[in-house]
Amino acid sequence: MILVINLNASVDKRYRMKELTKGEVMRAAEVDNTPGGKGLHVANVATILGEDCIATGYLGGKSGEFIGEKLKDYGIKQDFVKVAGETRSCLAIITDDGAQTEILEPGPVVTAEEQEAFLLKYRELLSKASVVVASGSMPQGLPKDFYAALIEIAKAEHKPFLLDTSGEALVQGIAAKPYFVKPNTDEIHAIKGTDINSDEDVVREVQLFMADGIKLPVVSLGARGSIAGYNNHVYKVTVPKIQCKNPVGSGDSFVAGIAVGIERGMAIEDILSLGAACGTANAMEDESGFVRKEIVDDLFGKIKIEQLV
Numbered sequence: 001m002i003l004v005i006n007l008n009a010s011v012d013k014r015y016r017m018k019e020l021t022k023g024e025v026m027r028a029a030e031v032d033n034t035p036g037g038k039g040l041h042v043a044n045v046a047t048i049l050g051e052d053c054i055a056t057g058y059l060g061g062k063s064g065e066f067i068g069e070k071l072k073d074y075g076i077k078q079d080f081v082k083v084a085g086e087t088r089s090c091l092a093i094i095t096d097d098g099a100q101t102e103i104l105e106p107g108p109v110v111t112a113e114e115q116e117a118f119l120l121k122y123r124e125l126l127s128k129a130s131v132v133v134a135s136g137s138m139p140q141g142l143p144k145d146f147y148a149a150l151i152e153i154a155k156a157e158h159k160p161f162l163l164d165t166s167g168e169a170l171v172q173g174i175a176a177k178p179y180f181v182k183p184n185t186d187e188i189h190a191i192k193g194t195d196i197n198s199d200e201d202v203v204r205e206v207q208l209f210m211a212d213g214i215k216l217p218v219v220s221l222g223a224r225g226s227i228a229g230y231n232n233h234v235y236k237v238t239v240p241k242i243q244c245k246n247p248v249g250s251g252d253s254f255v256a257g258i259a260v261g262i263e264r265g266m267a268i269e270d271i272l273s274l275g276a277a278c279g280t281a282n283a284m285e286d287e288s289g290f291v292r293k294e295i296v297d298d299l300f301g302k303i304k305i306e307q308l309v
Contacts, residue, residue: 001052001053001054001128001129001130001131001263002043002046002051002052002053002054002129002130002131002132002133002259002260002263003053003054003056003125003126003128003129003131003132003133004039004040004042004043004046004053004054004055004056004133004134004135004259005039005055005056005057005122005132005133005134005135005150006037006038006039006040006042006043006055006056006057006135006136007039007057007058007118007134007136007137007138007139007142007146008037008057008058008088008107008136008137008138008139009035009036009037009039009040009057009058009059009064009067009080009087009088010035010036010037010063010087010088010089010090010104010105010107011033011034011035011036011063011066011067011087011088011089011090012032012033012034012035012036012089012090012092012288013031013032013033013089013090013091013092014030014031014032014033014034014091014092014094015028015030015031015091015092015093015094016028016029016030016031016094016095017029017093017094017095017096018095018096019095019096019097020093020095020099020101033066034070034287034288035066035067035070035071035074036090036288037057037135037136038135038136038164038251038252038255038289039055039057039133039134039135039136039252040055040067040071040076040289041135041249041252041253041256041288041289041290042133042135042164042252042253042255042256042259042289043055043071043076043256044074044076044256044289044290045252045253045256045257045278045282045289045290045291046256046259046260047074047075047076047077048290048291048292048293049256049257049260049278049291049293049296050293051259051260051263051264053076053077054077054078054079054125054129055071055076055077055078055079055080056078056079056080056081056118056121056122056125057080057081057118058080058081058082058083058087058108058110058114058118058139059080059081059082059083059087060082060083060084060085060086060087060108061085061086061087061108062086063086063087063088063089064080064082064083064086064087067087068080079121079125081114081117081118081121083108083110083111083114083139084108084111084114085107085108085109085110085139086108087107087108088104088105088106088107088108088139089105090102090103090104090105091103091104106139106140107137107138107139107140108139108140108141109139109140109141110139110140110141110142111141114141115141115142115146119149122150122153123153126153126154126157126159127157129159130159130263131159131160131162131259131262131263132150132154132159132160132161132162133161133162133164133255133256133259134147134150134161134162134163134164134165134173135164135165135252135255136164136165137165137166137167137169138165138169144168144169144172145172145176146169147163147165147169147172147173147176148172148173148175148176149176151163151173151176151177151178152176155176155177160179160180160215160262161178161179161180162178162179162180162255162258162259162262163178163180163181163182164181164182164251164252164255166187170183170187170191171191174191174209174212174214177212177213177214178214179214179215179216180214180215180216180217180218180255180258181209181214181217181218182217182218182219182220182251182254182255183217183219184219184220185202185219185220188205188219192205199221199227199236202219202221202227203227203234203308203309205217205219206218206219206227206228206229206234207229207234207309209229210229210230210232215230215231216228216229216230216258216268217229218254218258218272218275220251220254223239223244224238224239225237225238225239225276226254226272226276227308228272230268231268232309233268233307233309234307234308234309235268235269235272235305235306235307235308236304236305236306236308237272237273237275237276237303237304237305238303238304238305238306239276239279239280239299239302239303239304240280240299240302240303242280242283242284243284244283244284245283245284245285245286246282246283246285246286246287246288247282247283248288249282249287249288249289249290250279250280250282250283251279252282252289253278253279253281253282253289253290253291254275254276254278254279255275256275256278257271257274257275257276257277257278257279257296258271258272258274258275260274260278261274261275269305272303272305273300273303273305274296274300276299276303277296277297277299277300277302277303278291278296280299280303281295281296281299
C-alpha cells in the first residue's frame with residue numbers, strides 16, 4: 001500500500017475571468033471548486049493507476065468536509081486527522097490573456113495535541129504501508145523538521161520515504177536522508193547557493209545527493225524531462241513533445257508514478273519511465289493532478305532513458 005501524506009490540503013477555487021483589475025469589482029465567468037494539495041494529486045493518480053493507496057493529513061471545518069466528500073467521489077481512500085481550524089482555500093484567477101494569479105492561504109494552526117494525534121495515526125498507517133509519499137507545504141504550528149521526523153520513523157521501519165516539498169521543510173527533510181527528493185534547479189540554488197547552467201551541473205548535484213545518502217534524487221528539467229540518480233548511476237529522462245494544456249500537477253503526477261513503480265518492484269528505468277509518463281499525461285489534461293491510464297500506458301513506451309554515468 002502507498003501511504004500519501006498531505007498535511008496542508010486545500011479547496012482549490014479556480015476563477016476564469018476576462019481580466020483582473022486592482023481596486024475594481026470583478027465578476028468571474030466560471031468557477032471550479034476541487035480538492036487541492038500536492039499529496040491529493042499524488043493519491044488521485046496512484047488510485048487511477050489501480051494501486052492500493054490511502055491519503056492522510058489534516059482536515060478541518062466545512063472545507064475539510066467538502067474535501068472528504070469529494071475524495072469519496074474520486075474513489076480515493078482516506079484517513080485524516082480532524083483539526084479545530086478550517087482547512088485552507090487556494091485561489092487561481094485565470095484571465096483571457098493566459099495569465100494565472102494565485103492566492104494561497106497559509107492553512108490552519110495545528111495544536112500540539114493535533115500534532116501528536118497525527119503521529120499516532122501515521123505510525124498506525126505506516127505499519128500497513130510499503131511506500132510513503134509526503135507532498136506539499138505544512139500548516140501553521142508544525143515545526144520545520146516535522147517531515148524530517150516522519151522520515152526517521154519510516155526509515156526505522158525500512159519503508160522508502162518520498163519527499164516533495166520546498167523551503168526550510170525541504171532543507172530539514174534532505175538532512176534526514178529520505179529515499180527520494182525532487183528539487184528543481186531554483187530550489188537547489190536556494191539551498192546550496194549553487195548556480196546550475198548545464199546538464200553537467202545537474203549531474204554533479206545528483207551525484208552529491210546520492211553521496212549524502214539519498215537513494216533516488218531527481219532534478220526536473222521542465223519540458224526537457226529530468227535527470228535522476230540511482231545506485232551511483234545517473235540517468236537522463238527525455239519525454240516526447242506534446243500539446244500542453246495544463247502543466248500544474250505534473251510534478252505531483254511524476255511522484256505518483258515513481259511511487260507506483262517502487263510499489264510494483266519495477267526496474268529503475270521503468271520506474272523513471274512511469275513517473276515521466278504520468279507527469280506528461282497530466283500536462284495533456286485540463287484538470288490538475290489527473291491522468292488517463294490509457295494515455296500513461298501509451299506514453300510509457302515513448303520515454304527515453306539514457307544512462308549518463
